[in-house]
Amino acid sequence: MRAMTYRGPYRVRLENKPTPEIEHPNDAIVRVTRAAICGSDLHLYHGLVPDTRVGMTFGHEFTGVVEEVGPSVQNLKPGDPVLVPFNISCGSCFFCSRELYSNCHNVNPNASAIGGIYGYSHTTGGYDGGQAEYVRVPFADVGPMKIPQGLHEDDALLLTDACPTGYQAAEMGDIKENDTVVVFGAGPIGIFAAKSAWLMGAGRVIVIDHLDYRLEFVRNYAQCETINFTQVDDIVLHLKKITDYLGPDVCIDAVGAEAEGSFLQSLTGIKLKVQAGAATAVYWAINSVRKAGNVSLVGVYGPTFNMVPIGNVLNKGLTIRANQASVKRHLPRLIEHIQAGRLNPKEIITHRVPLEEVSSAYHMFSSKLDNCIKTVLVPSKLAA
């Protein structure tokens, strides 16, 4: 089969690889019909995630059709169209039985601090991802969901990660009626976090980024206020000023390890790698949120440490909540929102690219060219 493979920092290509096989009785093999490139794939692409091996296939956002199932699979059969949450989860461990599917303890031998994720280095279990023609899907009775009748496949694709992650970001902010919510990052996650903040009753939603085209998009899509942080002297002070010097009630970091905005953070976190990514967004979030406010983190950072003002967390009495999204538990409610017209995830897709052009798709997304927000890779048979 053809699959995207990692060759080294900033280098990927399409290669022929052996088609995956059933390796466990509850495995399924899924023929991929759509795979998206996620912002967190860029951390792999840029060589920031430890144990990213040459030859690995990325891609944790994909939909497809079941091709083959293992002998113990009960809920799926060949031919079923499925959306596959990015978390690999066993459904029976301490964490899964509490609906913390992203923290599953039975799927990642390489690290105990994180669960299993498709195509996200050996640090998350060493599974190939969905930017390929076929993919192995472990625990087929737990993770994948048959795409309900009437749900557009593009919406289903965005339900595998971006939309639930944005929703969970807002949910972890514990938003109350008329709260002021600030979202750092106008990428797909930030866009869905802003939209979800309104669903939870926010009174004011402000999105921060440095890319004008993304800010314009989120302003129209999520009817929120926007600020380009390069156009103000000090974004923390600016946020204080526009919230009557109290600070926002909730701040959401939807950026993660490759944030712009602080040369020192970028130098130490991205170039020198002496900290686990540039923690600029979480730094700003902690400093700008009001005392006793909530900070919600869904931006991805590395496993070591970061320069964050932890003293301010204590002195301000903040609540910090963070996790990878537990996709499966959010799906029923999010599908209700889509069917009711309250959410329209597929509108954020800006580019559809044949799998053959995966290298240029990564470069475009990484360099933020052509007003790119969300890129979907389509295997060539389907793209024609």
Add this chain to the structure above:
Amino acid sequence: MAYTAEKTNSPKLDRKALEARIQGWGADLDLALRPAVPKEKAPPSGTGAHWIFPERQTPRYERERSTEHKFLTPVFGTVCPPRGLSGVIRKFAYKYSEGRMAHWLILLFADRVDVAESFVRELFFGRPGNVFSEMGLSAEWKRHGLRSRMGQHRSDVTSRFPKELLLVAGLTLTALQLARLVRNREKERYRYFSDAA
């Protein structure tokens, strides 16, 4: 101008206006409707698992695992097993627990060795990749590279890039200056010994 008990960081609440302006405003205001509240709860209709502990997958090779796990997890990925020098380094890294910096730094080092090894392997034993094409640089002209960067207030273009250039220039000048100092000192020493002879 005073700090009072009033909540002044949001506009005055006008539910009707918000509902009219934003489709679905407040649909999940009730915590009972939020799927992950409370944080830990039993799945309402099961997880799909029909086992207490999953059947174990058979390893194809000696699978590296974190020392913070009691045993090899029942299911795991099998792609890209450790190989060559990078494989030896990776196995060494897994002797350290996840809490140790050494674990992660050695893994990052192994990643770079893996890239170099793969490049050499392809050069001698396979078809070497086209680095230009692997970097996807054709997107620069197909996807308006220049237009996407110019006049857009992008921090990476307007702020970070000039600072990086300055830093590189500063470091290069310092290195050159140091090299000149060392060379001059060597010359002085040589002259001293020549004069003495």
